[in-house]
Amino acid sequence: MDLLNRKGIKSEARAFIGTDRRWLSMLLACLPLYLLNGAISGGITVLKKVTLNGAVQETTTVSFGSSILSWLLIPFTVAIAGYYLNWLRGFNPEWKSIYREGVDRYGKYFSVGLITQIIIGLWTLLLIVPGIIKGYQYIFVHNIIHDNPNLSAKQARELSRRMTDGYKGDLFIMHLSFIPWLLLVGITFGIAAIYVVPYMACTGAMYYENLKNNAIASGRARPEEFGIFPVPPYADNGEFYNQNPQEPQNGGYQYNANPYAPQNPYAQNPQNYAPQNPFAAPNTDVPPAPTAYGNGTENQQESENAPTDAFNEDEN
Numbered sequence: 001m002d003l004l005n006r007k008g009i010k011s012e013a014r015a016f017i018g019t020d021r022r023w024l025s026m027l028l029a030c031l032p033l034y035l036l037n038g039a040i041s042g043g044i045t046v047l048k049k050v051t052l053n054g055a056v057q058e059t060t061t062v063s064f065g066s067s068i069l070s071w072l073l074i075p076f077t078v079a080i081a082g083y084y085l086n087w088l089r090g091f092n093p094e095w096k097s098i099y100r101e102g103v104d105r106y107g108k109y110f111s112v113g114l115i116t117q118i119i120i121g122l123w124t125l126l127l128i129v130p131g132i133i134k135g136y137q138y139i140f141v142h143n144i145i146h147d148n149p150n151l152s153a154k155q156a157r158e159l160s161r162r163m164t165d166g167y168k169g170d171l172f173i174m175h176l177s178f179i180p181w182l183l184l185v186g187i188t189f190g191i192a193a194i195y196v197v198p199y200m201a202c203t204g205a206m207y208y209e210n211l212k213n214n215a216i217a218s219g220r221a222r223p224e225e226f227g228i229f230p231v232p233p234y235a236d237n238g239e240f241y242n243q244n245p246q247e248p249q250n251g252g253y254q255y256n257a258n259p260y261a262p263q264n265p266y267a268q269n270p271q272n273y274a275p276q277n278p279f280a281a282p283n284t285d286v287p288p289a290p291t292a293y294g295n296g297t298e299n300q301q302e303s304e305n306a307p308t309d310a311f312n313e314d315e316n
Contacts, residue, residue, distance in 0.1 A: 082146030
């Protein structure tokens with residue numbers, strides 16, 4: 001089956017956020033930022049309707065101001081992407097980790113996010129379709145820079161491009177599949193967003209994990225690019241560094257220390273949403289990576305024939 005089994009991944013996303021009503025915890029943690037973003041948009045709409053002598057005032061200053069306010073929230077948008085990844089990896093992050101991470105890495109996240117938005121915007125001004133393709137090409141920049149904040153904006157974009165090469169069409173279809181859910185949000189005057197927003201975010205995080213694993217195993221990327229570093233098999237006191245009984249005790253790969261999610265990402269997880277094995281070193285002679293999500297408890301392999309639609313064309 002295909003690497004990105006959309007129905008399987010979405011089913012597992014619903015099961016994951018439904019366990020102990022995780023969706024509620026996820027939403028409440030991000031709610032202040034969602035409301036702030038909504039307040040910015042709502043305030044701009046009101047200002048545009050202010051009349052002077054019976055005429056509606058339309059000013060570019062208001063629109064530009066809204067863009068600046070939205071840009072200032074970019075670091076917290078990146079932190080939210082990392083928050084969902086930390087949930088999937090078994091970190092069980094605290095709600096305040098979003099805001100602590102956004103503040104501590106504000107400059108880095110802001111520069112990377114802003115440059116990426118500007119590039120996508122310029123491509124959109126050229127033609128709509130190239131802008132959409134560029135948007136999907138760089139869709140994982142936020143996730144990547146959360147995993148490895150040492151990357152530059154250019155490096156994060158290049159890594160996202162390699163990850164999504166051949167899969168932009170799958171990502172586009174995944175977003176289209178949420179249209180009925182978005183209609184439900186509209187019909188319920190936004191109430192359904194309480195569930196739909198975590199559902200969509202969790203599904204996107206699962207897509208990222210699958211494509212990240214595939215990029216590493218297929219040789220498109222190195223583990224170090226995602227902030228995953230090799231560790232020696234023994235500590236100075238002779239004990240194993242790796243304390244997870246499900247992992248081999250002779251070294252391997254693990255995530256670098258994450259101050260915003262202090263637990264071991266490979267800790268035993270009954271839902272099997274945390275990765276169960278350390279990453280092997282990239283080897284182009286082995287089959288594509290097994291997926292983490294999309295087929296219940298079984299792993300899947302990447303289809304040999306990648307999609308060939310317009311969204312999946314390589315960048316020249």
